Amino acid sequence: MQRRLASINHFRDNPHEVQQQLLRRLLHTARGTDWGRRYGYEDGMSVREFGQRVPVSSYEELYPQIERVLRGEANVLWPGRVEWSAKSSGTTNARSKYIPVTREALEEGHYRAGRDMTALATLYYPEVNILSGKTLSLGGTHGPNPFRPNEAGSRIGDVSAILMQNLPAWAEYVRTPPLELALLDEWEEKIERIARHVLQVDVRVLAGVPTWMIVLLRRVTELAGASSILDVWPRLGLFLHGAVAFGPYRELFQQLIPSPHMHYLEVYNASEGYLALQDQPDSEDLLLLLNHGIYYEFLPADQWDVPEPQAVGLADVELGRTYAVVISTNAGLWRYKIGDTVRFTSLRPYRIRISGRTKHFLNAFGEEVVVENADAAIAAACRATRTTVRDYTAAPIYFAATDGASRGGHQWLIEFTQPPQDTAHFTQVLDHTLRQLNSDYDAKRHRDLALTPPQVMVAPAGTFERWLARRGKLGGQHKVPRLSNSRELLDELLAQVAQ
Known part of the structure; x- marks a missing residue:
């Protein structure tokens, strides 16, 4: 643990040197690959030469x-x-998209970051004594590689399942449930069997996606006939969460785990690698991991859709600006646009907050609402109306104005765990919070000139879960896109509700 804390402090204090050394190692290792030969990888290649020779690539371009x-x-x-x-x-x-996962990506990225997270959690919350109990990790599944159906050793699946299948012995020792349950592919059966298995387990830590962890916690509580999950796991003290913003779920978890001693830490662990983690218990900012097999660059918003985007290095990012993340990794992703957007909250050390996706935002009318805005507004509306949200999505809606001008609004489909008594008040708080958070949205909402007040539609219980099941994406790290400039998803969901 002390070695991991020392390593964290080293890249905190020497970010640029660590990143430059990492890039040199990546280029040296890959210089004999087809890609490395194509772009002239060589020892001594500078950061500038790397940026000039190698194009920034989307998944489609790298596919x-x-x-x-x-x-x-x-x-x-x-x-x-x-x-x-x-x-x-x-x-x-x-x-679907398929991201290569190499042994180096597992060992130097995911598992190294997992040890970092364990070290930090032990430092901050020694009373939980996490290594004396079990960490309940909830993930997906894996199966044969359809591109190589006759090779049993080649597998494809959720990154969470890949991590569990290849865990080092020390991590497997403190994890529950056993692999034969954790990797089940039928989600309803998985939840039921895991819930029954962990009833008698000393669970200290939860790890997974909030949306699916909620389902499991409720089932465990129900099977135990308990009033609270703490009656089942009295030493439960930490939830390591990721994949979706936690804000809309915080109050719900506080209801499910009614303890002032329950702690929450966020991780930014994607299929492409382990990018960041929460290194301060009193702040939701995420520390960018600089020595975990990923070299970072960032695209300012005005470069997202240009033919030859110009990325900036870590030394040139600015506080408060939104950037698309570009990574080069020890899994062979070179100057790859991961699709996530972040903004920097600190430059000494480099800390970020995830603000959304390059393709998941609302900008049909110039309002530029990102997922970060939407999550914060949903959370505020929940607090104001004493409710909680299970899932949501939003898309534009267009109207013909009486004066002939084109204008529209946002239509929200929200599945509540407990619907608000006053949906109109929920909508008002949602709108008001968005106006406070986003000046572009506020300008468009001024006197309803470009945007009318949002429309909130209450989805029946299970709407989003059924939609995911129909698409074969129930469970694991699959999640519903929050925002879209297209109505395709929302109309599909509304048609499902109408059936």
């Missing part, structure tokens, strides 16, 4: 090389053959 990796070719993007790939949410050219 021809990734497909070669999936089909078993060696030395394409990274040395050797890659046997594991993480299956992530859909892209424009397919329902």
